[in-house]
Amino acid sequence: MTSPHSALPEAPAIRLIATDLDGTLLRDDKSVSERTIAALAAAERAGIEVFFVTGRPARWMDVVSAHVHGHGLAICANGAAVVDLHAGGTFLEVRPLERTVALDVVQALRTAAPGTSFAVELTTGIHYEPEYPPFFLDPGATVATAEKLLFEETPGAAAPVLKLLAQHPELDPDVFLATAREAAGDLASFTRSSPTALIEISGLGVSKASTLEHCCAERGITPAEVAAFGDMPNDIEMLSWAGRSFAMGNAHPDVIAAASGRTTGNNEDGVAVVIERLVAEAQATNQTQPQAQAESARDR
Numbered sequence: 001m002t003s004p005h006s007a008l009p010e011a012p013a014i015r016l017i018a019t020d021l022d023g024t025l026l027r028d029d030k031s032v033s034e035r036t037i038a039a040l041a042a043a044e045r046a047g048i049e050v051f052f053v054t055g056r057p058a059r060w061m062d063v064v065s066a067h068v069h070g071h072g073l074a075i076c077a078n079g080a081a082v083v084d085l086h087a088g089g090t091f092l093e094v095r096p097l098e099r100t101v102a103l104d105v106v107q108a109l110r111t112a113a114p115g116t117s118f119a120v121e122l123t124t125g126i127h128y129e130p131e132y133p134p135f136f137l138d139p140g141a142t143v144a145t146a147e148k149l150l151f152e153e154t155p156g157a158a159a160p161v162l163k164l165l166a167q168h169p170e171l172d173p174d175v176f177l178a179t180a181r182e183a184a185g186d187l188a189s190f191t192r193s194s195p196t197a198l199i200e201i202s203g204l205g206v207s208k209a210s211t212l213e214h215c216c217a218e219r220g221i222t223p224a225e226v227a228a229f230g231d232m233p234n235d236i237e238m239l240s241w242a243g244r245s246f247a248m249g250n251a252h253p254d255v256i257a258a259a260s261g262r263t264t265g266n267n268e269d270g271v272a273v274v275i276e277r278l279v280a281e282a283q284a285t286n287q288t289q290p291q292a293q294a295e296s297a298r299d300r
Contacts, residue, residue, distance in 0.1 A: 247259035
């Protein structure tokens with residue numbers, strides 16, 4: 001693994017930076033530091049696209065909406081949605097969790113981990129069970145059992161489900177995730193980003209990595225041309241996919257194992273530390289190319 005202060009290995013030039021938000025780009029107080037703001041702008045000026053890739057819903061993207069340049073796109077809800085931050089978080093693409101599948105997952109987890117409570121994240125907002133911890137109460141939320149929240153009188157007529165959230169009051173977070181995957185891993189994708197026993201459940205095959213791969217393919221960008229940053233298990237697939245990947249100094253052990261490099265913690269602007277080096281690398285490449293072309297012309 002490389003340290004944040006060691007030279008970057010020889011590799012294709014980076015064309016896109018994909019970064020998680022909480023615990024990664026954002027400091028613990030949920031702010032974006034001045035250094036990070038400057039680094040993001042410098043990346044865009046150097047021709048490197050930046051994608052925010054987060055578990056957050058579109059309605060929680062205000063903290064970074066002013067700092068996405070150019071395309072204005074972000075990947076939200078662990079890959080379940082691509083949104084346009086320049087247009088107030090408008091949904092451009094949705095990869096939903098089918099409600100019938102979500103109901104099967106609820107039943108499986110109620111059996112495998114009694115005491116589990118659920119919330120349902122829709123494109124229109126979040127709704128939750130009475131027992132679900134009030135992490136972020138939404139005044140417009142419906143409070144009812146997951147079975148009622150997921151029921152449709154007319155199948156396909158209701159708002160798409162972006163993800164199902166499952167919380168357990170007692171289990172270790174990693175144990176809960178492993179239990180859920182064993183119970184229903186053939187039905188949906190399971191991950192987590194919280195330090196508590198809170199699991200995020202998406203449609204089968206939906207992840208930060210799979211949606212990022214699709215966005216990159218549309219731009220003709222290969223994995224080798226992507227640098228990714230993350231700190232929690234919901235970042236692992238993305239870090240494994242990207243040509244260069246950096247676990248934060250505060251990252252989960254499994255994330256550190258998956259990444260090809262490490263940087264400093266989120267409170268020490270670890271993403272900006274690496275972006276500054278990537279921008280310097282891009283500038284050096286741009287400066288040497290005309291010289292190389294001139295030398296080649298003289299040789300001919």
